[in-house]
Amino acid sequence: MAHSLESLVIRHTHRISAPRGSAGQGATVARQFDATLATVGFKLSAKLLERLSGLSETAVVHTARHTLRTVREMVGDHVRHNAYFIDFPANVPDTEEFWTRCVTEALADDASREHVLTQLAHGVLDLLSLPAYGRYQHSYEEMLAAHDELIASAGDRVTVLHLGRGLDDELTDLYLALAGSTTPLGEDHLGDLRTLAEQCALGPQPESIPVRENRAVVNEARLAVGADLLLDTVTDVLRLACALSGGDVTLQEPTRFRSLPRPVRRALLAGLDAVVAANPAKLADVHAHREPFKRLGERLHPHEYPRWPHAADVFAVARGEKEARSFDSRVEKLLDEFDVLGALRVLKSAPGKLFRALDLLLRIAADQDQRDAVVAAAVQVAPEVSGRVVLSVREHFRNRERETGEPRIFINGRGRGWVATDVRPPVPAADRDRLIGALDAEMRRRLPAPARLLLDPDILDVALPLSGRATAAGLGVLPRGSLSKVDGEQLRFFVYWKETGHRTDYDLSALLLHADYRTDAWLSYTSLTAVGGEHSGDVTEAPDGASEFINLSLDRVRSAFIVPQVNVFDGEGFEEVEESFFGFMLRDGEQKGRPFEPRTVRMKSELRGRGRVALPLVFWREDDGRWRAKWLHLYLKGISSANRVEENQVSVSKVVRAIVEREYLTVRYLTGLMSDRTTPPELWSGGAVPDVPVLYIGLERPEGLHPDSRVITLENLRDLIPG
Template identity: 35%
Template sequence: MSGTKAAIRTATTPRSLAAVLLARRGVVYLPGGGDVLEPAGDVGAALLEADLVERGYLVAAPLRAAFAALDARALGAMGRALLQDIDRETGADRPHEPLLRGFPDSTPHDTYAHYVDRVLTVLFQRSEQPCVLCGAVDAVVPVAPCAHLVCGTCFDGADFSACPVCERRIDPADPFLRPKRPRRLFARRPAPPQRLRLIAYGGDLSDRQHDAAQELDTLLARTGALSPQDTDDLDALLAVRTRDGLDRLPTAVPGRETKARLVAWLLADPATLPTTLPFATALVDTATDVLRVLAVRSGGDAGLVEIPRFARVSRPLRRALLSALDALDPARAAQDMRRYRRAWIHAAELLHPFEHTDRYPGAALAFAALRGTALGDDALSLALRKAADGVDGIDVTGPVVTVRTWAGQVETALAGRDLRRALALLQQRPGELVRRLDHLLRLAGDGGGDGDEERAVVAALERAVGRVAPAVVLSALGAIRTRTRERTVRVFFPKGAAARAHVTDDGRPALPAALVRSVAGVLTAEMLRRAGEAAPVEVAVVDAALDGVVAPFTERTASRALVTLPRGSELAVPDGRTLRLFLHWMESPASGRTDLDLSAAMFDADWRHMGECDYTRLRYEGTAAVHSGDLQDAPPPLGASEFVDLDLERLAEAGVRYVVAVVYSYNNVPFGDLADAFAGLMVRDAPGNEGPVFDARAVEQRFDLTGSSRACVPLLVDVQARTMRWLDVVKGVTGTQHAVWRHAHALATLAHRLTELFASGARVGLGELAVWQAAARAATVVLRHTDGSRSVYARRDGEDVAGFAARIGSPETDVPGPSARPRLAFLMRGDVELPDGSEVFALYPYAQDATRVRLLAAPDVVTAFAPR
């Protein structure tokens, strides 16, 4: 197999079950039984443990003992597989050799002079002539395969890893590439990363099926769309599960896209259709569910952002899907179909609904309303008129079948300022009422009067909010509570295949403060009520640092990342340490030659562009920011890597306030066409070129570059506040030759407005959700502050949940009572010892053992507020 094909296969192969459980639970399973001919012993276990520690993982005592008891050969095979999975997560499974192997020390101080030397070499250098730059004789040689004439005196072959002139990879055996100089060892051992995590012993391989089933249940219970990584994990967990024992699967799946993937999996095996068909069709409760299933089984997106050409549908499956559609209200089904009219017309070609009007009259009527089928005296028309008898919303009295859409009625009512009619319609679909809450409040305020219309909206909200998904409620709460002040711009995240942020003018007037307090109170009270339905605990612990972590939203477009950090979250950067951005990519036949560029844009406190560190400027203010050089292609198997070092102290001295990291595709090749593409962030202690250029132990974040985008803005650093904000958005660009200076204004606008959005409170934070859960479920709440101090809050006699929640974080603390171990914890770092069976969210799990406690992810914290 060629190197290119091997690279593509590696980049697109989903995680194994072992890798999924390791990433999600931090658990390792070992082969059990059999004769142990040569136990690995403490020495073998220690060797593997040392390799794991160097990658940022600790080994629990039971796992270390299990390593030692394992046969030496079995431990070697298992250890190699374990390390390979870990290296793939951090990016250490790829070679990382920048253009300048002595980076950052060997990076040229004058980028322009370096560029001029390269141009002069191309224009005037001739073979068998002295070097045009230094005059050296017999020092100029051609390099293969580009054949550029390079002077070994001017360009150090021990430092360059590619052609110094065109900056493309050359034959590794070319004499110009001399052995690189060894990098200096660390003067001291690097500090452990924030993501340092304990790996626990899960038992033998048979035990992992039980844990896999638990993880599957967790994903199926999520109320919102899964992230791409969670979607991949869902597919991996389903792939190892048999289709018997369906009673162990939930009979209702709240997430529409998750449900579609489950139903498509149930229907994938023709041999089990007699068993799986009834179960699968019972899960379907909207027409769009059927369309999602058709899309997923055709290799498409369950979110219907991009709808593929549907795959062939077998006769039994056709009947099952028509049966599911027939069980729905025809008018409601027809209205849903109109949202994706073209896709449904294609689906009708596969389902043949008019061939089965006698068996599935409701489905046939819905398709007829979608297509506007002409009515006459034929058999089909008679069957459609009969099916429409008693159906409200579908009209068969005219020349064609028509449907009165619910959305059209709502829009008509809103356009006509008929608030009473709009509220009556929207209460039929509570989620839509909450989504349109701002519009309704503005409409009520424009009506004048004594506030009756505002009270009507609040009353309608009170009746509807109990049936609304938590993500919708939280989104509305964040948006409404910031509406007491007028803003000049709004930021949208439109549904799509990539996380695009759209900035537009905001002409909405501010809402009255009293009205905002009333509406926010209704939404908050509903969240507190739902939190109180969970099992009570005596003590809960909450980290105040979680206030900077945003509750996840638009997860559908989140990047596959080492640390699942919700978009918009802000984390502290340790003082006195260097940030190293990294980028790696590898070309594929689909991409051809591809040049990605890692860049950092510098802005002052007013978001004025101060400069950049990229291929046009390899150094910014000396050593404040240093680039590793511009590799302009990435052939397999080596690929290409670029790095940017950021010294926050020197950047602050230079007057820089914000640093925005960005990755551009210089020649406009989509990231998704590449065999491999990822970027990330390391936090380093060592200055200069001490230590390896890529250190897996120092990696704090690694994320994939995928999709059709050509520019990615992953994060920004607030140099003064010493914080990093995770943005994870793509930026629309056109043409080629992308560079920071061409997009500086657009970058400033995007980063500035996103920072304003996330800092304004318009997105509910995980810290708030944690306080609500703790106040509703615990008698005592311990709040851990970022300086290490603690405050204790005990629920007082007669104090309701809302009052208790409002007091947590205030100076009104209580005297600590008898110490009880917490059984509910929301932590930035999992360094609290909890009893078995506890629930814990920890952004960095650290010492939390998934075999003893229930580890929650950020989406699970949101799902805990789902209506029951």
């Protein structure tokens, strides 16, 4: 258990909790540890290397063992990445030539000849029936022997691991950061919060837990140790019940409630009773989740506990036996009547809901006086609205400058995306600009004014993580809408999957688009070579795990966009397989090495979405010829089987256009607002750092920062968003 907790700290903070052990002469082993880390793209900070050097060799080996296991998993090097074509990316055959070769070999095989001849006589051929197709024809060791050693390059990724505090302190800090996050966490981070809450339920707690899903996970741990529950709405109790049943605390997916022990039932009913007794109007919240409340009532048996009558009222409302007029229904009635001023009077008591209705209110306002009233109401309640919502609305109105009829992207909490034509009438430009100015002023008021602001320029175009569900767990992963530069001549994608119980075939493909988003070409199992690229070959089953790769020479690619995608062709989906992840590597033109080289990996992200087509990011060439990546983290619904790049190219191009042309709020926006209140920021691109405390914002923490500095990196970028 201790090793898993130490691993959790490394993954989230890139720190190793202060190594423990007896003093000794561990310098030699520590240097060997550092050298081994370099092979997977990591290194020890100077302070961490010094600390390890002063410990015994046994203590260093203990730290090295679990650290190496963790970082290998972070980068995707914990599994064996074989390629179907042993020499990939060299000697990849033409597609039809390869298929013909597979048929020829099948006809020479007594076991398969008759079946193949029968298929050919009918003019249809199932590639999976060919013995040489879709299954590795060589061992992993044979593949390694076919490749030269990787030549080290200054462009290889180096991720520094820093010295942390004691394990208990690191866990507490991480728990407080995740539990108190002002933005929703992704599914993986929510699972990590559950692990941390079990350890920290009786220790220090965050001042507030603004995200309801986080509160449900924390309440689950608090209930287990007998601590008071944190409840202020009936929905908090519903989320807790979902957590106790292993269900979805976001309430987006139905939960099958388990039979709960009597003490737990009493705790939930007592919590419901207290919430409603303190504010009977909160009964109206039941309407949003009537069906789950009805099913929960069947498990809690509120009739057995007459001492909590207000809890029974909750389920009576869910069954329609008791009236509780909802806030939303009152607002909806006023909006249906185009009573803007009446809706404003009601919505002022719910600032978050008012902000979410601003676009509609401005569109249906009868005249300028009403639009002025809408903007004035927004300014009045803005200090009571969460920073995440203020920023989301600010981003929304920035994109309302686009004309009616343009594509509009919709993305649900599970990353499923779809595009529709925007048919909304425009918001008057003057009112939109006034509102944007007011939101900027509110954000500027909330942001810190550091004495010195030190910025890594590479983080300026990273999108603000307004939701943890707009990203994915992994290494080097940026939030949806982020822009990052692509430095390297060889771009290589990889996907790995391991099936759980059924034959599963994932297909890695790349769609190449013109500047107007029309299809130029693609790389896939049906097109093994294209201008500038090679596919590693189709693998059609993964009982022991399988990998596919696509290699592209960026100076030979003629297209404007490169869209990697992972299609579920057959079998288990992304949430059903034992493991699946995607990533990309960058290499210099002369670098050889194996198909998978961990220190060249720039990004590795888990594939865990509900759709059957995954779109992690898009690469595009700018006017100056340089390539950049924009992060998508999207899943398309696809079809139940046989998803192929040829069939989904139209829907993929629409989604890519909608994301590429959408403007996201980035770190540059927030630091620009900070700069209005402090001295101009200093840009840091390496070298020495100031010897005084700074607010540092960058992709990774540099060595040598003053210990009193505040550090914001990708691992805690959510902390940049004011509450």
